[in-house]
Amino acid sequence: MRPAGRLLALSGGGYEPCTAPPRAWAALAARMAGVEVTDPVPETWRAIALAAGGPAPARGWFEDAGPAPDAERDRRAAAESDAAIALTRAVLALPSGARRRLTVALGVREGHRPRISSSRSRR
Numbered sequence: 001m002r003p004a005g006r007l008l009a010l011s012g013g014g015y016e017p018c019t020a021p022p023r024a025w026a027a028l029a030a031r032m033a034g035v036e037v038t039d040p041v042p043e044t045w046r047a048i049a050l051a052a053g054g055p056a057p058a059r060g061w062f063e064d065a066g067p068a069p070d071a072e073r074d075r076r077a078a079a080e081s082d083a084a085i086a087l088t089r090a091v092l093a094l095p096s097g098a099r100r101r102l103t104v105a106l107g108v109r110e111g112h113r114p115r116i117s118s119s120r121s122r123r
Contacts, residue, residue, distance in 0.1 A: 007032070018054035020064060027061055037061045 030037045039060040049057040
């Protein structure tokens, strides 16, 4: 089946605006157009990104230095991810009637997803 020619592309936030998003969107558009992107990223784009006041942009299309190492942050993130996975597995293992009662108890309305947070996530 061929696509109908329409596309909805969404992205999250949290990235430095002159580093990851422009490369990601350009690489995605190139992929959809059947064009191969090759390194390096054009110097004209790098100059514009530097002039915008951000950090030095990557030279490669898929190069990303990532965040600075932080052992405590990584340990917390791993623990919170493990807890979320365990909770999801536990809820999915419940019989459907029990899941329904749990969502009612949590105050989840039909068609809405619960927002589960802890005091740690509000830091």
